[in-house]
Amino acid sequence: MPMKQGPDLMAGPFGRKGAMGPRTMSLKTEGKPPPPKPMGGVRIEDRIGVQAPAELIWEIVHDLHLWEEWNPTYTRAAGVIRIGEPLSLDLALPGQPVQEIRPRVLEWVPNEQLHWQLKLMGGMIRTVRYIEITPLSDAGCIVDNGEIFGGLMGPSLGKRMGRSVRQGFQAMNEALKARAEAFWADRRR
Numbered sequence: 247m248p249m250k251q252g253p254d255l256m257a258g259p260f261g262r263k264g265a266m267g268p269r270t271m272s273l274k275t276e277g278k279p280p281p282p283k284p285m286g287g288v289r290i291e292d293r294i295g296v297q298a299p300a301e302l303i304w305e306i307v308h309d310l311h312l313w314e315e316w317n318p319t320y321t322r323a324a325g326v327i328r329i330g331e332p333l334s335l336d337l338a339l340p341g342q343p344v345q346e347i348r349p350r351v352l353e354w355v356p357n358e359q360l361h362w363q364l365k366l367m368g369g370m371i372r373t374v375r376y377i378e379i380t381p382l383s384d385a386g387c388i389v390d391n392g393e394i395f396g397g398l399m400g401p402s403l404g405k406r407m408g409r410s411v412r413q414g415f416q417a418m419n420e421a422l423k424a425r426a427e428a429f430w431a432d433r434r435r
Contacts (some may be wrong), residue, residue, distance in 0.1 A: 255257075288404030291392030292415035296423045298430035300357040300381045303389060307360055307377055307426055316425045319418040327354050333362060339407070339414040349375065357381075365397075372397035373404075385430065389422060391415045 266361060306316070310333070321344065325333035331351050338344045349364040352374065359378045365371070368433040378390040392415060395404030404411070 255342050261312055268290055286395030287394050288401045288408070289392060289394045290404060290411045290415065292412060292419050293388055293390050294419040294423055295382075296389055296426050297385060298387065298426035299385050300379045300387050300434070302430055303379050303422070303426050304357040304410060306422060307379075307430070309358075316421050318417055318421055325328075325351075327351055327360060330351055331378055339416075340417070341410050342407075349373075349429045369401065370398045371395070371400045373400060389419060391419050392401040 255268045300350060306312075308327055310323040310325060310327065313320050317323070320335045321338045321339060322336040323333065325331060325337075329351055333349050333351065335347050335349070336344050337347050347364055349362040352361040352363050354360045357379060359376060361376045364373045364375065366373075373393050373395050376390065380388045380390070382388060393404075395401055395409065
């Protein structure tokens with residue numbers, strides 16, 4: 247008479263199921279690696295509606311050398327938007343001294359997003375900064391402007407600097423909105 251397999255028990259070393267830990271599927275049988283884990287931490291974000299096409303907003307975001315003309319949060323920006331490339335930015339948050347940062351571009355998609363990563367203190371603080379453009383119509387978008395503070399000490403930094411960082415993102419969004427809508431009005435004439 248065949249025996250039925252019993253239920254998985256929380257037994258074995260370190261309280262895991264079975265003697266060898268939890269059951270896992272082989273990557274060889276799956277054919278693809280598991281999805282990446284999302285970065286944990288503290289997220290600070292500001293969103294704004296902009297009455298301009300995604301392409302025009304992207305033109306403004308993509309042209310780093312002109313950020314000093316309109317961007318109150320990044321008063322100087324240099325570099326090339328290419329995956330893995332370093333950027334050099336002067337970060338001017340309300341109530342804080344201007345600080346030079348040197349993040350690396352993680353990914354970018356024209357008319358959609360720009361993500362960069364900054365590592366501080368030997369990686370104990372890791373941030374992912376993003377600007378994402380979501381079209382709502384031919385001439386209207388939502389811009390998400392935010393940062394995720396991760397790493398061992400990142401969440402505490404994010405909590406401590408949260409108000410100042412959010413104010414910086416709000417100021418940047420307002421300036422981006424004003425510039426994009428003014429350019430769009432000029433182009434429509």
